[in-house]
Amino acid sequence: MIINDVCVLGGSGFVGRHVCHQLVARGYRVTVPTRDRERAKDDLIPLPTADVITANVHDPETLVRLMRGCDAVINLVGVLHDGRGNGSFQQAHVELARKVVEACRRTGIRRLLHMSALNANPNASSAYLRSKGEAESIVRRSDLDFTIFRPSVIFGREDHFLNLFAQLQRLFPVLFLAMPSARFQPIFVEDVAAVFVASLTRLESFGLAYDLVGPKVYKLRELVKYVGTLTGHRRPIIGLGPRFSYLQAFAMELLPGKLMTRDNIESMKLDSVSATTLPFGVTPTALEAVAPEWLAQRTPRGRYQLFRDRSHRVQ
DSSP: OOOOOOEEETSSHHHHHHHHHHHHTTTTEEEEEOOOOOGGGTTTTSSEEEEEEEOOTTTTHHHHHHHHTTSEEOOOOOSSSSOGGGHHHIIIIIIIHHHHHHHHHHHHEEEEEOOOTTTTTTTTTSSSHHHHHHHHHHHHHHSSEEEEEEEEEEETTTTTHHHHHHHHHHHSEEEEEESSOOOEEEEEOOOOHHHHHHTTTTTGTTTTTEEESSOOOOHHHHHHHHHHHHTTTTOOOOEHHHHHHHHHHHHHTSTOOHHHHHHHHHHHHHHHSSOOOTHHHHHHOOOOEEEEHHGGGSSHHHHHHHHHHHHHHHO
């Protein structure tokens, strides 16, 4: 299978930027549709073989135009909280998956890589996991050469997971933590990108789904404690039981940004872990090996060292 041109839906997002960088590094030409081209000006527009286009991927005809001439499609589009319009689970996960499959059919594209989530299931009690499971079913029922990836929580410098807990511990003297015993097996964003890119031309991956997890399982309390230690803002953690976890999530749903929802609580009832290893020879990166690179910079000493490093680079 010869693949030269790849359309990356969600390419300007957290995972997408890393996927695009690795694709370009391997010599692929990349088409990246985005709602806001300004958002991609620093990370993607400078890439020599990336074409960043302002477009609405939820419009079927626009999607066909974007994909025409490409050899493969990577669908990374996803939302963490249910909203309205294209920001809803139904539109972003289920309906878009259906539109992508149809656009592949109309443009003659055979190869599709699809981002799902660990524990995705059409019958899940969590609306997020249910929509991810429904999207998987749409992809599986297609006649495309698809591969599905199901990561646990993804961490990296720009993530909304570890950085969220760093911010909360900086702001509050005590942390009331919902679902403190929820279990995760976090995976580094660069490893996720490496698996996606490596799979593009792997015939043995056609029609399969892969769980993507890191090398170690943590309880949520352990992760929050570790983040506090790295940032120098280690706070007392008061774990909440199921009832108070729901109450806290309900209250947070009323705040701007929705830091947590009741659906998040529902999804955390399932352990986000897997016994599988990463495919295609990719070695998982330990959280402890990379997280200090950005979280430790949040301490006064870390910020001072960062300032010194930047000063030396300017001289």
